[in-house]
Structures are given as structure tokens and as C-alpha cells.
Amino acid sequence: METKDLGFNSKLVHSGDFDDVFGSVVTPIYQTSTFFFDNCQNGADLFAGKYKGYIYSRIGNPTIDALENKLADLENGYRGIALASGMAAVTTVYTALLAKGDHMVSTDAVYGPSRGVMNAVFSKYGVESTYIDTTNLENIKNAIRPNTKMLYLETPANPTMDIVDIKAACEIAHKHGILVVVDNTFCSPYLQKPLNLGADIVLHSLTKFINGHADIVGGAIIAKEKNVYDNLRKTMTMMGGNMDPHQAYMVIRGVKTMALRMDRAQENSMKIAEFLENHPKVEWVKYPGLKSHPQHELAKTQMSGFGAMICFGLKGGFDSSVKFMDNVKLAMLAVSLGGVETLIQHPASMTHAGMTKEQRLEAGITDDLIRYSIGIEDIADLIHDLEQAFEKV
Numbered sequence: 465m466e467t468k469d470l471g472f473n474s475k476l477v478h479s480g481d482f483d484d485v486f487g488s489v490v491t492p493i494y495q496t497s498t499f500f501f502d503n504c505q506n507g508a509d510l511f512a513g514k515y516k517g518y519i520y521s522r523i524g525n526p527t528i529d530a531l532e533n534k535l536a537d538l539e540n541g542y543r544g545i546a547l548a549s550g551m552a553a554v555t556t557v558y559t560a561l562l563a564k565g566d567h568m569v570s571t572d573a574v575y576g577p578s579r580g581v582m583n584a585v586f587s588k589y590g591v592e593s594t595y596i597d598t599t600n601l602e603n604i605k606n607a608i609r610p611n612t613k614m615l616y617l618e619t620p621a622n623p624t625m626d627i628v629d630i631k632a633a634c635e636i637a638h639k640h641g642i643l644v645v646v647d648n649t650f651c652s653p654y655l656q657k658p659l660n661l662g663a664d665i666v667l668h669s670l671t672k673f674i675n676g677h678a679d680i681v682g683g684a685i686i687a688k689e690k691n692v693y694d695n696l697r698k699t700m701t702m703m704g705g706n707m708d709p710h711q712a713y714m715v716i717r718g719v720k721t722m723a724l725r726m727d728r729a730q731e732n733s734m735k736i737a738e739f740l741e742n743h744p745k746v747e748w749v750k751y752p753g754l755k756s757h758p759q760h761e762l763a764k765t766q767m768s769g770f771g772a773m774i775c776f777g778l779k780g781g782f783d784s785s786v787k788f789m790d791n792v793k794l795a796m797l798a799v800s801l802g803g804v805e806t807l808i809q810h811p812a813s814m815t816h817a818g819m820t821k822e823q824r825l826e827a828g829i830t831d832d833l834i835r836y837s838i839g840i841e842d843i844a845d846l847i848h849d850l851e852q853a854f855e856k857v
């Protein structure tokens with residue numbers, strides 16, 4: 465079925481579907497590592513790419529293809545690549561597009577390991593990087609060097625909720641022939657479409673809002689242009705960070721309800737953000753939907769909703785924040801985000817513990833920062849949970 469002109473919800477349900485021989489309504493799982501050839505000549509033709517067919521599931525698989533096509537349709541990209549994890553997506557992008565002597569400019573408040581792997585692994589191969597506050601476009605201009613090949617943005621950033629002007633950042637980068645990559649995990653294509661704003665590549669941890677049920681780990685890369693896609697695909701196939709067919713099936717199932725889930729989670733989030741902003745024990749709150757968010761106006765133009773992630777700090781700093789997190793009951797103390805269940809975590813000691821304290825503070829990841837991923841539970845229960853935890857602080 466041609467899905468390009470369908471609305472977003474219809475795409476969530478139908479994009480990527482293929483005509484199954486038995487008329488299965490749901491995309492079947494091709495749980496096979498390999499596919500037989502009709503004869504040797506047929507095998508040679510497949511490897512030469514002479515016609516569409518499947519060889520081996522690291523290279524391609526119908527169930528994985530269905531997910532990749534769906535994600536490309538949702539992000540308005542040329543084609544998608546599904547991978548074993550979000551970090552496999554991040555490292556495939558770095559590996560494919562950066563070589564010895566190249567330089568990358570990136571948001572300082574990215575997901576900890578996206579920065580950690582650059583410092584620990586890619587630096588060994590001679591890749592240079594500069595981490596800056598990309599909310600200030602002047603910082604981007606100043607960080608660009610003659611050997612800069614990639615601008616890697618995460619917006620909203622994990623965990624600070626800082627928002628980068630994607631369109632303006634792309635204009636700056638493209639003047640210098642620099643590719644722009646946007647980690648769109650916190651928004652999903654439902655709330656933000658970086659490729660429409662000028663980015664060249666968008667990537668996701670599918671583990672979060674896209675799958676939405678906290679039951680798989682996965683990642684995806686979607687490229688706007690064929691040549692960039694071909695390079696990424698070749699790298700993924702060689703490096704072996706491919707997704708498994710069963711994992712792809714789970715994401716295809718999960719993503720169908722993404723808009724419904726996110727609508728509910730966003731509605732809860734706005735109410736919780738307002739509740740926190742008015743609470744006497746709260747020192748500060750950052751949620752893109754609040755007027756007090758430094759990039760609230762930008763969020764209104766760049767995102768079609770404010771999402772379901774909030775960060776905040778309590779009066780009394782680190783000690784109060786820890787006490788609070790230890791006392792919430794409905795919200796579970798766990799890393800990850802974007803599922804139907806509400807999670808709470810402490811980036812300085814959990815997701816971003818791999819950064820030095822100095823790097824964290826520079827990126828705005830203070831020791832009191834609490835990150836809250838809001839689910840689809842009843843708002844009264846979520847507020848009650850917060851109230852009872854505040855009483856203990």
C-alpha cells in the first residue's frame with residue numbers, strides 16, 4: 465500500500481506493511497538467520513544486488529525491513545536502518561562518518577554514553593570532538609574548525625531538557641559542508657521531525673517512546689539522502705550491530721500506539737510540571753511546556769508537543785532530591801524512559817555517572833537534578849505519589 469500521503473496515525477499503523485503470502489494482518493516474524501538460494505547463479509546475483517531478495521539476516525530481513533520502512537516514512541527520510549540498540553545507532557553514525565583527523569561538534573548534555581564512547585573509543589582512532597552548549601548558536605559557529613565533519617545534536621537534551629534550534633544550527637553547519645545528526649529520542653517523530661528542519665540524519669533509541677513498553681532495547685538511524693544511507697548501511701552490515709527479527713516485531717507492535725501513548729503522557733506531564741512549579745519544596749523545574757523554560761518559544765515552533773520528560777531540583781539540593789527519589793512509590797527508580805510506566809532517576813549517579821563532575825556541571829547536570837519520565841497512569845495517582853514523597857523531605 466502507498467502510505468506516503470497518509471496521516472501520522474495511519475502511518476504508525478500501516479507504513480512498512482508488506483503483502484504477506486497468507487494475508488497476515490500483522491507483520492509476521494521471519495525468525496531466520498539465513499535464506500536459501502534457488503541455485504548458485506541466483507546466489508551470485510543476490511550478492512551482486514541484481515534483484516531484491518534476502519541472503520542473511522544481518523544484511524536484511526523482511527520483518528526488519530518492515531520496521532525500517534515504517535520509521536523512514538514517519539521521519540520523512542530516504543530509508544531507515546534498525547539496530548540492536550540506540551548506542552549501536554550512535555556508534556554506527558560515528559564510525560561511518562568520522563575518520564582519523566576529523567572533528568565533531570556536539571551538545572554537551574547528550575546521553576552520557578554517546579559522549580563517553582567518543583572519549584573512550586573514537587579518540588583512540590584520532591577523532592577529535594568538542595562538547596558545547598548548543599542552545600547558543602554562537603557557540604556552534606565558534607566551535608567549527610576546518611576539519612569539522614559532523615554536528616551532533618540532542619534536543620531536548622538528556623537530561624537537561626535544553627532545546628537546540630535545529631533549523632538555524634543546520635544552516636550554520638551546511639555553510640561549512642558539515643553533516644547534521646539529531647538524536648530525536650526524547651521527542652519521537654510524533655513531536656519533532658529533524659529531517660524536515662534540515663538535518664541529514666536522525667537517530668533514535670527505540671527503547672524509549674517509539675517502542676514504548678520497556679520490554680526491548682533497540683535503535684534506528686534514518687538518513688535523508690541515498691548516499692549517506694548507503695554508507696551507514698554498509699557500516700552497520702560490516703560492524704554487525706543489526707536488530708533481531710523478533711525485536712523488530714516488538715517495535716512494530718509498540719509503535720502503533722505511540723501517538724495515543726504520547727498524548728496521554730504529555731497531558732500528564734503538563735499537569736505535573738505545573739504542580740512542581742508551584743510546590744514550595746521545589747527549587748527549579750524544566751519542562752518545554754512551561755513559560756519558564758528558556759527555550760519555550762522555540763519549542764512551540766519546532767516541536768508539535770512538549771513531550772513527557774521533566775527535570776527538576778529540590779530546595780535543599782542533593783540531599784533533598786535523593787530523599788525524594790527514595791520515597792516515590794508509583795514512579796520506579798530506574799534508568800531508561802519513554803515507557804507507559806513512570807520512571808524517576810538521578811543522572812549524576814546513574815545515566816551520566818561516566819562523565820566527570822566538572823563535565824556534568826558544565827553541561828548543567830547538577831547533583832540535585834531529578835529526571836522524571838512520565839507514563840500514562842492516572843494523573844491523580846501520580847500527583848498523590850509526588851505529594852507523599854514531598855512530605856518525607
Ligand code: LCS
Nearest residue numbers: 549550551575622649669671799800815
Ligand atoms: N540517545 C538517548 C537520548 C538516550 O536517552 C539513550 C539511552 C540512547 C541514545 C542509547 O540508547 P540505548 O542503547 O540505551 O537503546 N538512554 C538511557 C537513559 O537515559 N537511561 O537509560 C538509557
